[in-house]
Amino acid sequence: MASVLAYCRAGYEADLGKELTEKATMLNCFGYPVFTSGQGYVEYICHQADDADLLGQKLAVAQIIFARQLFVVTDTLESLDKSDRLGPVLSAVQEHDNPDMKNGMLFVDHADTDDGKELAKLCRKFSVVLRQALRKQYCLTYKEKPDCRGIHVFFTGFDECKVGYSYPEARSAHANGIFRLKFPTGAPSRSTLKLEEAILTMLTDEEQEQIFRAGGRAVDLGACPGGWTFQLVKRGMHVEAIDNGLVDDALMATGQVEHFAADGFSYRPQMGRVDLLVCDMIEQPDRVAKLMGDWLVKQWADHAVFNLKLPMKKRFETVTEAISSLKDRLDKLDDKFVLQMRHLYHDRDEITVTIVRET
Ligand SMILES: C[S@@+](CC[C@H](N)C(=O)[O-])C[C@H]1O[C@@H](n2cnc3c(N)ncnc32)[C@H](O)[C@@H]1O
Incomplete structure (x- = not known):
């Protein structure tokens, strides 16, 4: 057998x-x-x-x-x-x-x-x-x-x-x-480990270098209390953190974070575009996938890392359906994208998706 x-x-x-x-x-x-x-x-x-x-x-x-x-x-x-x-x-x-x-x-x-x-x-x-x-x-x-x-x-x-x-x-x-990580000192939430694992295991060294340039810009949708923003700030990025909640004081004190109490579905980047969009909002997978598609198609963001929260049933079908509509939209563009999806060790009932625009 x-x-x-x-x-x-x-x-x-x-x-x-x-x-x-x-x-x-x-x-x-x-x-x-x-x-x-x-x-x-x-x-x-x-x-x-x-x-x-x-x-x-x-x-x-x-x-x-x-x-x-x-x-x-x-x-x-x-x-x-x-x-x-x-x-x-x-x-x-x-x-x-x-x-x-x-x-x-x-x-x-x-x-x-x-x-x-x-x-x-x-x-x-x-x-x-x-x-x-x-x-x-x-x-x-x-x-x-x-x-x-x-x-x-x-x-x-x-x-x-x-x-x-x-x-x-x-x-x-x-x-x-299992890719084990130590909880980083000063991080405001355990969610920080999800993004850290995604960066270290789903992106190549070259992709990490390309995306996380010091002085680069990112938007974090559903940012509070700031675990994902923490990872971006640590890598030298300037972050627009979008959430009605409160962002951790120490993160705000870095001077690298601007907090906007706004709806993640209607927020647009301050300077017209950013290098990276990240999103950890608890929302329907198809809604989040569509939003990510809008940002990439309209070039508001070059790359994206996001979570899709999984339903109780038909999780594989739900995810593949949401992502296949997004892929169809990206396939129509001249730019080429590398898309990966993983149920990471630090994810709970959610999966992580990375989309890197190739240069
Ligand atoms: C899982 S938590 C994010 C945790 C965060 N990534 C961290 O590492 O600390 C989800 C957040 O999404 C926010 N959220 C949910 N729907 C939203 C929306 N439509 N617009 C903005 N934020 C939203 C919630 O307020 C909540 O703070």
């Missing part, structure tokens, strides 16, 4: 399952998703044995909204002897080793759920033992090599795990597929 395994936030399995099915079908890799609601991962079973490897190469985590990590499953090990988990895992890895590709990374993960977190200590300890054993067998490079094939072990219980591999350009580089 060939399959790929993808991790997600608990409760989002159905959305990830639909998304994997749609994306795999577009690659002519037919199959079906298997999951239990709340388990924090989905296994996509392929009808054709070779398709799992193809999906492992072609389905980049960065291009899947609801996936945090993805790898090709080669073995499902059950009823492991708790006094010797190493032997069967080592054999499974060796049996499916690819002599043409070096293994440069090892991931020993668990689901991001209460049950999964019980396995964290086991994963940490087991990764030390497995890493040593793999290196001894010349199955893993001595130094970590992020541009090489990765070996994955995903524990689903104390005596069961899935073993597999990933391709460097497709996987997430992070343990459990």
